[in-house]
Amino acid sequence: MxxxxxxxxALACLLLADPDAKIAALDAxxxxxxxxxxxxxxxxxxxxxxxxxxxxxxxxxxxxNGARPQSLTLLDSxxxxx
Numbered sequence: 001m002x003x004x005x006x007x008x009x010a011l012a013c014l015l016l017a018d019p020d021a022k023i024a025a026l027d028a029x030x031x032x033x034x035x036x037x038x039x040x041x042x043x044x045x046x047x048x049x050x051x052x053x054x055x056x057x058x059x060x061x062x063x064x065n066g067a068r069p070q071s072l073t074l075l076d077s078x079x080x081x082x
Contacts (some may be wrong), residue, residue, distance in 0.1 A: 005041040006033065017054040 006029075013025040032038045 006038050007041055009038060015052075015054045017057065022054065 009029050009032075010026075013029055014024055016022040017059060029038065
């Protein structure tokens with residue numbers, strides 16, 4: 001698959017480990033898609049698989065103490081519980 005195709009470029013974005021770099025790359029890809037610069041691949045090309053998306057080496061851990069418990073139902077979570 002050619003590197004300028006949508007799927008190839010999206011995969012390259014998703015494989016980035018740095019969250020800021022990933023967002024910037026996806027924003028640029030979206031802008032190029034909107035301008036018609038990024039073509040769709042030929043339907044005869046094999047599909048790409050994402051075996052492992054890019055992740056930060058050490059994700060930020062957040063303490064859960066003091067956080068409000070989350071509801072498991074939609075109505076509770078939006079404040080419409082009976």
